[in-house]
Amino acid sequence: MRYYSTRNKNEPVNFAVAALTGLAPDGGLYIPQEFPQFSKSVKSSLGKMTYTEIAFETIKPWVIDDIPAGVLEDIVNSAYPFGAPLIEACGRRVLELFHGPTAAFKDFGARFMARAFSYLRRGETRPLTILTATSGDTGGAVADGFFGTEGISVTVLYPKGRISELQEKQIAGLGGNISALAVEGSFDDCQRLVKQAFGDSELKKRLVLASANSINVARLIPQTVYYTAASGRVLSGHIDPDGEATPRLGRGALRGDIPAEGGSGGFAVQSRSGGGDFPPVRFCVPSGNFGNLTAGLYAYKMGAPIGHFIAAANANRTVPDYLESGKYEARPSIATISNAMDVGAPSNFERMAAHFSLDEMRNLITGVSVTDDETRETIREVFDKGYCLDPHTAVGWRAVRKLEHSQSGSAAENTAGAVIVSTAHPAKFREALGPLGAQVPVPPSLQKVMERKIVTVTIRAELDALKSALL
Numbered sequence: 001m002r003y004y005s006t007r008n009k010n011e012p013v014n015f016a017v018a019a020l021t022g023l024a025p026d027g028g029l030y031i032p033q034e035f036p037q038f039s040k041s042v043k044s045s046l047g048k049m050t051y052t053e054i055a056f057e058t059i060k061p062w063v064i065d066d067i068p069a070g071v072l073e074d075i076v077n078s079a080y081p082f083g084a085p086l087i088e089a090c091g092r093r094v095l096e097l098f099h100g101p102t103a104a105f106k107d108f109g110a111r112f113m114a115r116a117f118s119y120l121r122r123g124e125t126r127p128l129t130i131l132t133a134t135s136g137d138t139g140g141a142v143a144d145g146f147f148g149t150e151g152i153s154v155t156v157l158y159p160k161g162r163i164s165e166l167q168e169k170q171i172a173g174l175g176g177n178i179s180a181l182a183v184e185g186s187f188d189d190c191q192r193l194v195k196q197a198f199g200d201s202e203l204k205k206r207l208v209l210a211s212a213n214s215i216n217v218a219r220l221i222p223q224t225v226y227y228t229a230a231s232g233r234v235l236s237g238h239i240d241p242d243g244e245a246t247p248r249l250g251r252g253a254l255r256g257d258i259p260a261e262g263g264s265g266g267f268a269v270q271s272r273s274g275g276g277d278f279p280p281v282r283f284c285v286p287s288g289n290f291g292n293l294t295a296g297l298y299a300y301k302m303g304a305p306i307g308h309f310i311a312a313a314n315a316n317r318t319v320p321d322y323l324e325s326g327k328y329e330a331r332p333s334i335a336t337i338s339n340a341m342d343v344g345a346p347s348n349f350e351r352m353a354a355h356f357s358l359d360e361m362r363n364l365i366t367g368v369s370v371t372d373d374e375t376r377e378t379i380r381e382v383f384d385k386g387y388c389l390d391p392h393t394a395v396g397w398r399a400v401r402k403l404e405h406s407q408s409g410s411a412a413e414n415t416a417g418a419v420i421v422s423t424a425h426p427a428k429f430r431e432a433l434g435p436l437g438a439q440v441p442v443p444p445s446l447q448k449v450m451e452r453k454i455v456t457v458t459i460r461a462e463l464d465a466l467k468s469a470l471l
């Protein structure tokens with residue numbers, strides 16, 4: 001598999017180069033030259049395969065030139081001792097992506113990436129410095145994934161005062177090969193600084209730099225796996241039991257006790273539409289930088305039985321506005337209670353635009369923006385029914401409900417039975433949930449994190465400040 005820059009099709013690179021450099025030299029993002037296709041036999045067995053089997057089959061064609069099959073097998077087995085349970089709550093399907101060590105979906109990308117980097121860098125003597133900007137969860141997942149990895153150090157940039165205490169402890173509480181920088185600015189400032197650092201000739205001379213943001217294709221590839229796995233399970237009618245893979249949330253209601261919401265959420269609609277061998281599955285993806293949604297689009301391109309996406313945004317509505325007006329206007333980010341989605345200039349839009357025309361995007365993706373008030377109301381209402389949503393997943397939940405209630409037939413059709421992608425465990429956002437009366441027990445892995453001490457350095461949102469911190 002070859003990869004090229006979104007800005008230049010003439011200089012393809014292999015997976016190792018795309019992964020270890022992150023951003024192409026011309027400032028573009030690496031995209032695949034073509035999409036590998038699932039075989040018919042894999043597609044029809046998705047419902048029966050384990051998560052790691054699907055991970056192996058899905059990731060293999062993307063990396064096989066640089067990572068041999070046996071090594072890849074070890075990587076996926078050690079990266080994913082937890083899975084991605086598909087559960088039912090209040091008459092909706094929820095894909096819970098928060099069962100990894102940092103309780104957000106970012107673990108899926110970061111844990112693969114750490115192991116892949118470690119293999120790709122075998123025998124290298126110069127240390128690798130990973131620079132990553134975070135709106136909250138990436139930093140924790142990358143820090144956890146790479147903690148203790150020999151020959152690799154990680155510097156995480158996060159917007160000072162705009163992430164939760166737990167998130168800060170996940171990033172700035174590890175020490176060792178992980179350093180934390182609190183940037184006086186927004187996530188967009190952090191992201192800009194990382195991009196500037198990659199373009200800086202002095203830094204390039206003195207350090208071997210890599211990125212672990214979703215500008216890095218090595219993070220997106222493993223994220224295609226859960227879309228593929230979940231779409232297979234939806235079609236085979238498989239629902240994971242609550243309580244086994246899923247900690248009991250909310251008031252400990254059993255799955256069967258959770259009453260259905262109003263609206264058409266019912267799954268029966270699923271089988272009515274679609275047709276062909278594989279009726280399409282729909283996903284609603286709470287989005288900020290649009291890495292997660294792009295990974296879903298990649299699974300779709302590979303032939304996973306997916307028919308439609310709902311891009312759920314908070315007040316940072318750059319992409320929903322683009323889908324409506326046809327004009328892409330990046331803007332400064334707005335702070336919301338779903339802070340990991342506070343992105344006004346989503347980097348992965350460049351990938352989406354490289355793969356799809358505006359019309360194609362409009363057919364495949366419905367954009368919805370949700371306010372903080374709507375998010376809070378949704379958390380309260382769904383909690384009363386027995387399931388606890390974190391603020392990001394609540395944006396997705398509300399987006400689905402808004403579309404169900406909208407007048408347009410195609411919007412309702414594209415929403416029916418949608419799988420809501422749950423991006424974080426609610427216990428990560430107790431500051432936001434507490435005032436709403438939504439409480440959940442903190443899982444033991446997160447309790448341990450709360451005992452850590454924060455060690456961080458505050459910097460101005462300027463390249464010079466970042467450079468002196470790094471050198």
Ligand SMILES: *Cc1c(COP(=O)(O)O)cnc(C)c1O
Pocket residue numbers: 104105106136137138214286287288289290291292293340341392393423424
């Ligand atoms: C990162 C994150 C998002 C946004 O994902 P993108 O890939 O940036 O669109 C949503 N929810 C949570 C909890 C996150 O950590």
